[in-house]
Amino acid sequence: MAGTIRTDPLFCYRMGTSHPSLPEGSATESSSATTSATSAPSAVQAVSVQAIQAARDAEFSAIALPLLPTITRIARALARDDADGDDLVQETYLRAYRYWHTFDQQTDCRLWLSAICRNALHDMRRRTRHEDAVEDAELESLAAAQVHKAARAVGLEDMYDRLDLGPAIVKAIGKLDPIFGEIVVLSDIEGLSYDEIAVAVDVPIGTVRSRLYRARRQLQEALMVYALDAGYRNV
Amino acid sequence: MSDVSFDSTNCEAIVRRMWPHLDGALSEADRAAITRHLEGCGACSSHFTFAQSFLEAVHEAKPDPADFDRVLGKVVRALAAEGFVKTP
Numbered sequence: 666m667a668g669t670i671r672t673d674p675l676f677c678y679r680m681g682t683s684h685p686s687l688p689e690g691s692a693t694e695s696s697s698a699t700t701s702a703t704s705a706p707s708a709v710q711a712v713s714v715q716a717i718q719a720a721r722d723a724e725f726s727a728i729a730l731p732l733l734p735t736i737t738r739i740a741r742a743l744a745r746d747d748a749d750g751d752d753l754v755q756e757t758y759l760r761a762y763r764y765w766h767t768f769d770q771q772t773d774c775r776l777w778l779s780a781i782c783r784n785a786l787h788d789m790r791r792r793t794r795h796e797d798a799v800e801d802a803e804l805e806s807l808a809a810a811q812v813h814k815a816a817r818a819v820g821l822e823d824m825y826d827r828l829d830l831g832p833a834i835v836k837a838i839g840k841l842d843p844i845f846g847e848i849v850v851l852s853d854i855e856g857l858s859y860d861e862i863a864v865a866v867d868v869p870i871g872t873v874r875s876r877l878y879r880a881r882r883q884l885q886e887a888l889m890v891y892a893l894d895a896g897y898r899n900v
Numbered sequence: 901m902s903d904v905s906f907d908s909t910n911c912e913a914i915v916r917r918m919w920p921h922l923d924g925a926l927s928e929a930d931r932a933a934i935t936r937h938l939e940g941c942g943a944c945s946s947h948f949t950f951a952q953s954f955l956e957a958v959h960e961a962k963p964d965p966a967d968f969d970r971v972l973g974k975v976v977r978a979l980a981a982e983g984f985v986k987t988p
Contacts, residue, residue, distance in 0.1 A: 718983060722985045722986070722987060723987045726986050727987070730975075734965075737968060751974065754974075758979060762979050762984055813947050817946075822946075825954055831957075831960065834957060838961075853959055854958065854959060854962065
């Protein structure tokens with residue numbers, strides 16, 4: 666109804682039904698959906714379309730763009746390469762912008778964007794994602810204790826307190842298998858719970874734990890190598 | 901202490917629960933049992949301290965903000981081609 670559209674642009678552009686995981690071009694743009702309500706768009710309708718777009722852009726600027734650092738970290742972890750990761754960020758935001766009307770603002774936009782990011786990567790690579798075996802996740806805790814013993818044996822027990830490992834950690838996360846790197850970013854940098862990650866990544870909690878703990882051990886081992894290569898030993 | 905789901909006197913059982921404990925993913929009873937064990941076991945306590953230091957280092961490891969500004973600029977330029985106008 667034209668009167669509703671003119672007085673409530675946010676409602677208007679949120680009337681779309683497409684989903685960002687669908688292939689590109691499968692959705693009708695919200696603005697064209699609005700103008701197609703009648704066969705001959707009037708000047709009033711043109712103004713309302715502008716208002717709708719401005720409202721959408723304002724929302725997108727306020728909600729989606731501030732999450733770019735988070736999505737960049739996730740994308741780089743998934744892509745394993747900064748340049749590819751940045752292309753993935755761009756593709757993620759293009760899709761998110763096109764399908765912004767489908768975003769439910771009662772939900773966590775980080776999770777919505779990360780799902781788009783993962784779908785975009787899948788589409789870009791057309792790869793089949795292998796499912797890792799869920800092993801005894803607790804064994805990874807034991808393995809982490811062994812890493813600690815090894816670190817102590819070579820004088821690296823206090824390396825986290827005495828070394829600036831930030832750049833090395835960022836680099837090491839980028840070298841992890843993407844299915845591990847993504848979960849480390851969501852858990853250990855973004856602070857999501859196991860439950861939240863399971864929903865975001867669409868895997869069982871047991872798989873979240875297994876991947877997370879294994880990734881942590883691999884990171885710890887990589888950082889030990891880095892510290893030794895850097896010549897650090899507190900002995 | 902029947903609520904505790906493992907033998908809280910066994911160091912291996914304690915260390916097996918290190919990551920979920922540090923992630924706050926254990927039941928209150930299990931968490932309390934581990935805390936009590938760590939208070940009296942230097943070996944286990946040192947493993948947990950090392951792991952906690954690792955988690956803190958990872959949490960603080962973030963790329964240079966200027967790097968994000970560069971990516972943001974790239975994204976906003978691409979969005980502009982779709983008609984997007986960024987608002988402050």
